Amino acid sequence: MAMARLKISDVLHVTELAKLSLDKKEGNYLTKQFNETLKEVDKLNNVKTINVLETSQVTNLKNVFREDLIDRKRMLSQKESLSGSKKIHNGYFVVKAILNEK
Amino acid sequence: MKNYTPIIGLEIHVELRTHSKMFCGCPGDHFGKAPNTQTCPVCLGLPGALPVPNKKAVEWALMLGLALNCKVNKESKFDRKHYFYPDLPKGYQISQYEEPLASHGWLKFSNSPPRRQAGNLQFPNNKVGITRVHLEEDTGKLQHITLDGEKVSLVDFNRSGVPLVEIVSDPGIRSAGQAKEYAQKIQQIVRYLEISDSDMEKGSMRLEANISLQNQKAKGKNQKLPDYKVEVKNINSFRFLEKAINYEIERQAKLLSQGKKISQETRGWSEKDQKTVSQRSKETAADYRYFPEPDIPPMEFSESFIKDLKKRLPDLPDKLVKEFIEKYSVREEYAKILASDKNTAKLGQKVLEIAVKEGVKTDDVAGIIINQKVNLVKANIAKIVSDIKKTQSGKISDSGTLEKMVEDAIKLNPKAVEDYKKGKTQSISVLIGAAMRLSSDKADAKSVKEILEKRLQ
Amino acid sequence: MKSDLTLKEVIDLLKKREISSVELVEKYLRAIRKLNKKLNAYLTVNDKAVNLAKSVKLPPNEKKPLLGIPIAIKDIFLTKDLRTTASSKLLDNYIPQYSATVVERLERAGAIILGKTNLDAWCHGSSTETSDYGPTKNPWNINHLPGGSSGGSAAAVAADLAPCAMGTETAGSVRGPAAWCGIVGLKPTYGRVSRYGVIAMGSSLDTPGPLTKTVEDSAILLNVLAGKDPYDATTSNIAVYDYTKNLNKGIKGLKIGFAEDYLLPRMESNVKDIVKRAAKVFTNLGAKVDYVKTLDPRLAISVYTVVQRSEVSSNLSRYDGVRYGGGREYFAQEAKRRIMLGTFTLSKGYQDKYYKKAQKVRTLFINDFEKIFKNYDLLIGPTMPGPAPKLGITKGQAMFGEMADVLTEPTSISGLPGISVPCGFVDGLPIGLDIFGPQFSEMKVLQAASAYEIATDWHKQKPVTLP
Secondary structure (H helix, E strand, C coil), rough: CCCCCCCCCHHHHHHHHHCCCCCCHHHHHHHHHHHHHHHHHHHHCCCCCCCCCCCCCCCCCCCEECCCCCCCCCCCCHHHCCCCCCEEEEEEEECCCCCCCC | CCEEEEEEEEEEEECCCCCCCCCCEECCCCCCCCCCCCCCCCCCCCCCCCCCEEEHHHHHHHHHHHHCCCCEEEEEEEEEECCCCCCCCCCEEEEEECCCEEEEEEECCCCCCCCCCCCCCCCCCEEEEEEEEEEEEEEEEEEEEECCCCCEEEEEECCCCEEEEEEEEECCECHHHHHHHHHHHHHHHHHHHCCCCCCCCCCCCCEEEEEEEHHHHHCCCCCCCCCCCCCEEEECCHHHHHHHHHHHHHHHHHHHHCCCCCCCCCCECCCCCCEEEEECCCCCCCCCCCCCCCCCCCCCCHHHHHHHHHHHCCHHHHHHHHHHHHHHCHHHHHHHHCCCCHHHHHHHHHHHHHHHCCCCHHHHHHHHHHHHHCCCCCCCCCHHHHHHHHHHCCCCCCCHHHHHHHHHHHHHHHHHHHHHHCCHHHHHHHHHHHHHHHHCCCHHHHHHHHHHHHHCC | CCCCCHHHHHHHHHCCCCCHHHHHHHHHHHHHHHHHHHCHHHEEECCHHHHHCCCCCCCCCCCCCCCCCCEEEEECECEECCCCCCCCCHHHHCCCCCCCHHEEEEHHHHCCEEEEEEEHHHHCCCCCCCCCCCCCCCCCCCCCCCCCCCCCHHHHHHHCCCCEEEECCCCCCCHHHHHHHCCCECCCCCEECCCCCEECCCCCCCCCEEEECCCCHHHHHHHHCCCCCCCCCCCCCCCCCCCCCCCCCCCCCCCEEHHHHHHCCCCCHHHHHHHHHHHHHHHHCCEEEECCCCCCCCHHHHHHHHHHHHHHEEEEHHHHCCCCCCCCHHHHHHHHHHHHHHHHHHHCCHHHHHHHHHHHHHHHHHHHHHHCCCCCEEEECCCCCCCCCCCCCCCCCCCCCHHCCCCHHHHHHHHHCCCCCCEEEEEEEEEEEEEEEECHHHHHHHHHHHHHHHHHHHCCCCCCCCC
């Protein structure tokens, strides 16, 4: 099976998706390492997995729910909720204006 | 317009009125609360927090699926949907992708488009398919203001984590009218189930429409759906929904007839400008990197569990309409209005039961309730029928007396008779009025009209 | 050395009232003041510890088995009002608004948090070198790595800067540093101990586990830690046993498989010999020990790398600087590497080939172990491919961590429990033996580990007192 070999542009697309920023030097360096890692990870393609199901959970648990009750024990006061940030105003978190719609 | 068939799909989000949020025990009722006062590590997306799903939210979403004639998927799970936005605290939304709770449902409506328009191939023109019903969590709320001269957004996470049911229709809606009826029906069913206020002004019901046009000339050949769709958001009422869809259809038809291509984009309805406005158009579709939520074990629903849920469903609007028509002999138009609200419907049935017992014509009673806007919740149910009986008891209904009054009315209004015979059919109202006056309003107006029409042939 | 007390010994001293909680806490604080600059095991010392000790009026008892006992906590567990950084500058000044369930359970049992220990930033590594606050040094040789990601906790226990410590394992992060620091590291079954309040790395893999001086100590802690948590939907309903019950039972008749594929081709022969000698001990104690074939553990590297990095890329999405911490520019290189690879393996067009494929091969490992454990009670093998390498070796490596943890990755991706116990030395550096079993077999794992420990002296050896 063909090995993936990414160009720096592919890697930059990924960093955009992940909202990370790299300078040019870092970009080149990490692209090289990215491809090294892919070399190891591409070994997966040599393994036969016909009729094998994916494991996304090792617990074998099913239907784990909570009752529809209010849990005041865990609720944070407004002060606690905001305590992690200095950029707050009248009880709100403040961020730079959003230009892009979701 | 006659060359193009509108291909419309609706996405409706309904906020469930559970006591607590979808994945934590914070209160679900967030409307009007001081900002960031109803959060916890889970819905605030603090490091280390974990989601645990709300059982009632799952049950209610399943019930909605069943009420929409969906098949419940025996195996279902949550997935993570990734994108960055300040009101999305974890950087992903817990939603459902590959295995939603319910799918393959349908909704019937009366507003059928003209036959010549290419309909949804799977269903006859008066039915639209419901692709899926799934559960997800709501985001926080953003507010845009200027603070110290800088444009900023204020974020409140009280709404973050509230349960949302998403209902996605097949692209089988063919007109703005159908879309409106579909949306209204969904709202009605949701309210019958009492799982949400589904109030569009409060935001507990949100509409999004996907609109594209299919070239009629492609009919007969491979009938594929158009290769684009325009998503319209920011629709806050049924009226805006109709306007927005009609505007979009026209806009797209114009562009297509000019040979232009329509860009796949998101547009918002601007009530101020009475048109849809382009929001940031995305060149590439978003890559949400959906994968199964590792923090929540999958769900499995047994036959008996689904059966129990079905039993818990209340009688739905369509059934009540049918009952009004078949059991109580109420005309369809009245039946629909009575059934529009579950409480009204139940009380209406009580009134009609009494009417039947007292020998009063049920259709009349229904008509009076509707036309006189009787508030059934506040009214004295027993009194309604007895009052109607009183006013009806003086009514003259024997044909002999009525025919005499009709003759008198005709003699007194020769011009009206002449006009009627010339083709001005509305002149009959003059004659009906005259007959009614002669009877001191005791004549049965319907019968009078029938006699007049016969006499003046 | 009398000053190097096990958890059990400390409990007994408190019970006999031969020592007070305040004296204990002060003893470790003194040791930390003396050695932490050199070892860099702790990032934060709890300035409330002495006062908490002062308020302790009773000895450890059934209700509060750890009353007055100081413990070190890996800085990946949220501790309310006590700075928690994940060893990343992004959370340099983060003061959590709540505590992890593990921390609450320990505190409810009466334990006192001494401080937060160093780790690979965000648990990304097997060396503690990716910490934004400098690496931790191995107490056996300060020019060598302590292992990771729970390197700070391991070094603290090995150098007696705490009687015991908490770590977390995603693959090798408890057992690895335990092996390289010559102590005991227990990774319970996934779902045995709550992850609520643990800064998430690999959600389907993360397992909190204790680092201790003896097997008995880890059993004592497991009794406090284990159990269903309504705040963590992946915790198990299976009953919590008294994990100290069978520690003296011995292992006569137990069927133990020696995972011969874990003796990697590149492994030094002296390491192989050490592990084989350890296996002989089990035979001498009456167990039936056979060489057993397993799936090649090296295949687990790609499974683990893909699944873990995918989940990492997702779990680190919440760090946007809005509600806490700094912006995403604070992520250092290793975090960036992992987020990028993980984003790629989940992305459109690649998810089937990488993420979904890895989850399928994961099933193969689970099935392989299930098959083996039909005929064997436990498996044993080396914990790490060799002793602790020199500091600085991880520089420029694209995937040091995942390569180094090759021997613990198969059990980690399968959610199985395992314990690393010291079993020898190479050039003065410790070697660990990994004993692992099927899901929820902690009783048997501890039973076997204890039997081995009782029959050997490795755990009694301590690093030379540092100047």
